[in-house]
Amino acid sequence: MTTSDTAADYSTLKLDVPEGVQTVSITRDFAATPDKVFRAHVDPELFVKWCGPDSITNTIREWDARTGGRWSYIASDDRGEYGFFGSFHELRENERIVQTFTYEGFPDGVNLEILTLTDLGDGRTRLTSTSIFDSVESRDGMVASGMEHGIVEGYNKLDTLLNEA
Known part of the structure; x- marks a missing residue:
């Protein structure tokens, strides 16, 4: 996990956790139409x-x-x-x-x-997706809790779900 100004690329997920800023940004492409992703x-x-x-x-x-x-x-x-x-x-x-x-x-x-x-x-x-936390410390605590792992596995499950629909 990087906490620099450079976005990290995890397969098809880009997670950006800029140093000293209270945000986390996620970018992920799905092989599904917007209506299916929205509905999920x-x-x-x-x-x-x-x-x-x-x-x-x-x-x-x-x-x-x-x-x-x-x-x-x-x-x-x-x-x-x-x-x-x-x-x-x-x-x-x-x-x-x-x-x-x-x-x-x-x-x-x-x-x-x-x-x-x-x-x-x-x-x-x-x-x-951009998440704005109440503080940098809160953001860092969420990141340290394993947030990245949950996002990656969750979106992989979403891929499977969308392919079944």
Whole structure:
């Protein structure tokens, strides 16, 4: 994992964690149309299948995927349960998701996530996501927790899910 101003390339994932800045940016291309990628992010039955590392099982507590709606889920593994919650600030179908994200273990740390889907043509989509943390220290703590691992495995599962659809 790099924490420099240079983006790291993990297979088809680009993760940028600039030194001294409270953001993480992700870029990932998918062999699926924007509507399919969008749906996988807002449909709770699909979301639980791909979000997070392979060792995680997700359970939805609340899911109201609309502008102004809320979401909440539990991620479980052999070490315990981890709760997450937030609100959908804006859903622009097949184009953009703006939401807050909070880990219950650190309730003072609210992130703003901006996800944009770009139609690359030929049935492909570029996902670009920027997470803005409340501080550089919060961002660094999330990165140190294994965030990269979960993103890579999650998006690999999303690839599989999208290819099955």
